[in-house]
Amino acid sequence: MTDSATTPGTDVMIRLDRVRKCYPGQAVDAVAELSLDIRAGEIVVLLGPSGCGKTTTMRLINRLIEPSSGRIFLDGKDVTAVNPDLLRRRIGYVIQQVGLFPHMTIGDNVGLIPRTLGWDKARTKARVDTLLDLVGLEPARYRDRFPKQLSGGQQQRVGVARALAADPPVMLMDEPFGAIDPVTRERLQDEFLKLQAQIGKTIVIVTHDVAEAVKLGDRIAIFAEGARLAQYDTPERILSEPADEFVSSFLGTGTAVRRLGLRRVGDLRFEPLDGTRPIDDRCVVRADQSVHDALDVMLRTGSEIVTVTDGTGEPIGLLPFTTVLDHHPTDGDDPSRPRERSGH
Amino acid sequence: MSFASYLAQRWQHILVLVAQHAEVVAIAVSIATVVGVGLGVAVHGRPLANRLALAATGTVLTIPSFALFGLLIPLVGLGTAPTVTALALYAIFPILRNTITGLESVPASVADAAIGMGLSRTRRLLTVRLPLAWPVVITGIRLATIMVVAIAAIAASVAGPGLGQLIFHGLAHTGGVNALNDTLAGVIGVALLALALDLLFTVLFRLTTSRGIRD
Ligand SMILES: Nc1ncnc2c1ncn2[C@@H]1O[C@H](COP(=O)(O)OP(=O)(O)OP(=O)(O)O)[C@@H](O)[C@H]1O
Ligand SMILES: [Mg+2]
Numbered sequence: 001m002t003d004s005a006t007t008p009g010t011d012v013m014i015r016l017d018r019v020r021k022c023y024p025g026q027a028v029d030a031v032a033e034l035s036l037d038i039r040a041g042e043i044v045v046l047l048g049p050s051g052c053g054k055t056t057t058m059r060l061i062n063r064l065i066e067p068s069s070g071r072i073f074l075d076g077k078d079v080t081a082v083n084p085d086l087l088r089r090r091i092g093y094v095i096q097q098v099g100l101f102p103h104m105t106i107g108d109n110v111g112l113i114p115r116t117l118g119w120d121k122a123r124t125k126a127r128v129d130t131l132l133d134l135v136g137l138e139p140a141r142y143r144d145r146f147p148k149q150l151s152g153g154q155q156q157r158v159g160v161a162r163a164l165a166a167d168p169p170v171m172l173m174d175e176p177f178g179a180i181d182p183v184t185r186e187r188l189q190d191e192f193l194k195l196q197a198q199i200g201k202t203i204v205i206v207t208h209d210v211a212e213a214v215k216l217g218d219r220i221a222i223f224a225e226g227a228r229l230a231q232y233d234t235p236e237r238i239l240s241e242p243a244d245e246f247v248s249s250f251l252g253t254g255t256a257v258r259r260l261g262l263r264r265v266g267d268l269r270f271e272p273l274d275g276t277r278p279i280d281d282r283c284v285v286r287a288d289q290s291v292h293d294a295l296d297v298m299l300r301t302g303s304e305i306v307t308v309t310d311g312t313g314e315p316i317g318l319l320p321f322t323t324v325l326d327h328h329p330t331d332g333d334d335p336s337r338p339r340e341r342s343g344h
Numbered sequence: 345m346s347f348a349s350y351l352a353q354r355w356q357h358i359l360v361l362v363a364q365h366a367e368v369v370a371i372a373v374s375i376a377t378v379v380g381v382g383l384g385v386a387v388h389g390r391p392l393a394n395r396l397a398l399a400a401t402g403t404v405l406t407i408p409s410f411a412l413f414g415l416l417i418p419l420v421g422l423g424t425a426p427t428v429t430a431l432a433l434y435a436i437f438p439i440l441r442n443t444i445t446g447l448e449s450v451p452a453s454v455a456d457a458a459i460g461m462g463l464s465r466t467r468r469l470l471t472v473r474l475p476l477a478w479p480v481v482i483t484g485i486r487l488a489t490i491m492v493v494a495i496a497a498i499a500a501s502v503a504g505p506g507l508g509q510l511i512f513h514g515l516a517h518t519g520g521v522n523a524l525n526d527t528l529a530g531v532i533g534v535a536l537l538a539l540a541l542d543l544l545f546t547v548l549f550r551l552t553t554s555r556g557i558r559d
Contacts, residue, residue, distance in 0.1 A: 064460055088462030099457030103475045103554035112471065113461055146556030162461070 012076070013170060013202040014038040014061060019070030021056055030056045031227040033070070040075075040169075043196060043203045045213040048223030048230075049250065054206045055096075057227050058172050061204065062091045074170065089113065092163030092201075094173040098155050100147040106132070106158050107143040113166045131161040134198075136191060153184045160192075164199070171203045177212065189215055210251055214239065214258050222247050236262055256328065260292035268327050270308050270317040279307050279315060287316065291327075294319055350525040358510070362533055365506030368424065369496055369541070372431030373489050380436045380488075381481060384443025385469060394444060401437040409434070409495045413502045427504030431496055435488035442484025446477025479553050486545040493538045497530065507533040 014037070021031040031053045038044045046054045059065040061072065063084045071080045079087050100109050110131055111124040119127070129139040135157040147155055156176060163171055176192075177185045189212065196203065207213055213220050214235040222230045222238065224246050231243035239255045239262075242248035248255075266287030283303045285294045287310055297306050298321055305320045351358070380401075387393040404412075409430065416426035450473050458472045474481075500508030507530045514527030550558070 062460060064456075085462045085464050088460060091462075093457070093460035095453060095457050095460060097451075097453035097456075099451070099453035099455075101454060101458075101472055101476075103556045105556070112463075116463065116467060146554075148556060159457075 011040045012037045013040040013074070014204070015073035016057075016060070017071045017073065019057075019060055019067045019072060021053075021060060021065060022068045029068075029226055031060065031067075034227050034229060036221060036229065036232070038202060038204060040202050041200050042218040043205060043216055045217035045220045046204065046206045046223060047208065047210065047213040047217075047220050047250075048227075049225075050208060052223040052225055053227030054208075054223055055174055057223070058174055058204060058206050061170075061172060062088050062093055064088075064093075089117070089166060090168050090170065092165075092168040092171040094159050094163045094171070094176045096174040096176075096178055096206075098152075098159045100155055100158055100162070102147050105144050105146055106137075106150070107139075109147070109158060110162045110165050112162070117166060127165065128161075131164055132158075134164070134195060135161045137161075153188065156188065164201075169202060171201045173203065174206045175208075176205065178207075185212075192216065211258065211261075214261060222250060257292065259328070260295055260324075261290045263291045263327070265289050265291055265294050265308055265319060268319065268323055270319040270323060272317060273307075273315055274318060283307060284309055284315075285319070286311065291324055295321075295324060345522060345525065347525055347528060350522060351529070354529070358507075358529055358533060361505075361507050361510060361530075362537060365493070365496055365508075365534070365537060366541075368427050368431060368499065368505055369489060369493050369537075372428045372492055372496075373435050373485060375428070375432040376435030376439055376488060377485055379432070380439030380484070381443050381474075383436070384440050384447060384481075385474075388444060388447045398437075398441060398444070401433075401440050404433045405437050409498045410501060413498060413504070417502055422503040424505060426502045427496065427499035427506075430499070431492040434495055435492050438488040438491065439481070439484045442480045442487075443477065446480030446484075447473055449480060450476045475554065476557065479549070479557060482545065482549055482552065486542065486549075489541050489545065490538050493534060493541060497534050507537070 016034055016036040019031060019034050020029055022029045034053075034057060036057075046057060048054055056065060060067055063072070063079075067080070071078055073079065074087070074090070100106075101112070104112070107125070107128045111128045114124045114127055128143065132139040132142060137154060137157055142150070142154070142158075147158070150158065160173075160176065163173075177188050193216065205213075205216055207216075217235055219233060220235055220238050221232045222243075224230045230250075231238055231247045233241075233243075236259065238247065239251065239259045242251060242255075264287065265285050268291065280301070280303065282301050283297060283306045285297055285306050285308060287308050294306055298304065304322075305318055307315050308317045308319050310316050345353075383397050383401075387397045407415075412430045412433070413426055416429055420426050420429055454472065454476065455468075458468045463471065496504070496506050497508035497511055499506060500512040510526045510530035510533070514523045514525070514530065517523040517526075
């Protein structure tokens with residue numbers, strides 16, 4: 001069984017080496033000479049406008065689309081010419097439209113690849129139950145249902161569980177939270193991050209939602225037309241130092257606020273508790289919440305200062321609005337301010 | 345002789361003919377299912393082969409059954425052989441067409457997921473595409489069955505087995521004793537057999553189609 005026992009952040013798990021894809025009959029390349037390294041254990045988000053080649057790039061990795069030229073490496077080995085079915089069993093793939101098998105129960109959907117790999121019934125069932133638990137679906141309740149008996153969000157999770165079934169070291173997810181309402185979407189994203197903290201896969205996610213990219217990505221690859229890699233960096237650096245005009249215009253306004261979401265309250269230097277002040281229980285944030293959440297509390301309650309608590313709800317300090325301001329870099333490159341375009 | 349006393353006297357003989365009738369239909373439809381589904385799978389995704397197969401098997405349907413039975417005599421002789429051959433030829437088209445339609449109705453996302461998870465071609469066919477196409481395929485088999493139950497009656501013209509013998513005998517001896525009763529028994533027998541097979545398929549459909557794709 002494969003396991004991502006590699007040290008996160010060091011080994012390259014996926015390497016695209018000058019990969020090019022030109023669809024037959026098309027004048028321009030959908031992907032033009034793309035080179036991209038994705039390290040083991042990290043979440044890389046492919047972000048870019050519609051039609052820029054995100055899906056094509058992702059499907060080049062598991063060779064659902066064969067490259068016109070260039071080479072693809074997985075875990076150091078050239079997989080450009082290996083049997084694609086064998087390659088795909090090492091790469092979990094969550095397609096945008098979920099694509100559960102409607103004639104199979106949830107359990108059979110998730111267990112199909114383990115069964116194909118020759119696992120016995122008992123081992124498969126144990127695996128299915130573990131995975132359903134992992135994605136927050138009670139096995140006893142959902143195992144024997146059919147896909148049509150699940151909500152869209154639940155189906156989405158089954159899709160993720162199915163892709164995880166054979167414990168592949170790599171996961172490709174094409175807009176996995178695409179067709180879900182904002183509230184459920186946010187919850188699924190949170191669950192997903194928790195899940196990744198447990199399983200530590202190498203994950204490539206496609207999205208065209210900046211907020212989602214910032215929230216989920218260890219690194220973000222911003223694509224321009226033809227899968228030209230406009231910038232490939234951490235969310236923090238992409239938001240604070242967009243590489244060019246294309247990136248900053250794609251990120252749009254609000255990047256300063258988005259950056260607040262990247263920072264934990266606990267990372268700021270907050271002030272000691274001040275015994276004279278009664279604690280208003282509406283003006284409270286946990287240290288593991290984001291600065292964005294803290295600001296949200298301030299705006300909602302009209303208070304310039306909030307109490308910070310630890311995981312158990314015990315107050316540990318105070319966070320005034322001025323601290324939030326002080327900690328927020330406001331360099332001239334701040335993309336939230338409209339830039340002056342050179343006129344032509 | 346009244347129809348009732350005719351039945352009372354001849355029911356055993358009639359039942360034997362019903363059984364023979366059902367038997368040739370079953371054999372012919374089984375052969376046609378293997379050929380039709382196999383052909384459907386083979387031409388799926390190949391537009392030219394697809395059209396050729398449909399055109400060829402569809403043309404068979406335009407040959408009057410009387411003529412087809414006759415044309416087969418020099419090739420396979422008289423009796424059961426031309427009967428089964430002709431019925432199978434007629435039954436292929438509905439089964440082939442529904443197999444093609446069924447396979448085409450598999451949602452692209454489902455097919456994509458199956459490829460993406462590394463299922464081999466054969467696996468995809470057996471575990472995903474055919475089971476999903478099955479409700480449409482079995483409907484084709486059902487249509488083919490009902491259709492050939494009626495055509496099988498003509499098989500008596502080439503000395504084929506079944507209820508056609510009663511009908512032909514009755515028609516050949518119009519005015520004779522029991523001529524009308526023979527014809528009537530044959531015609532009613534065919535209709536009842538068709539009805540019974542139709543019911544059988546309703547049950548088969550429920551037994552063989554996943555609850556996940558039944559409404
Ligand atoms: N099968 C195909 N045949 C021809 N051209 C294609 C095909 N699939 C995609 N393209 C073209 O390739 C380019 C990249 O498409 P791709 O689907 O990778 O974009 P994307 O970044 O995923 O867009 P979106 O955000 O809208 O999903 C587009 O210009 C598209 O029109
Ligand atoms: Mg896409």
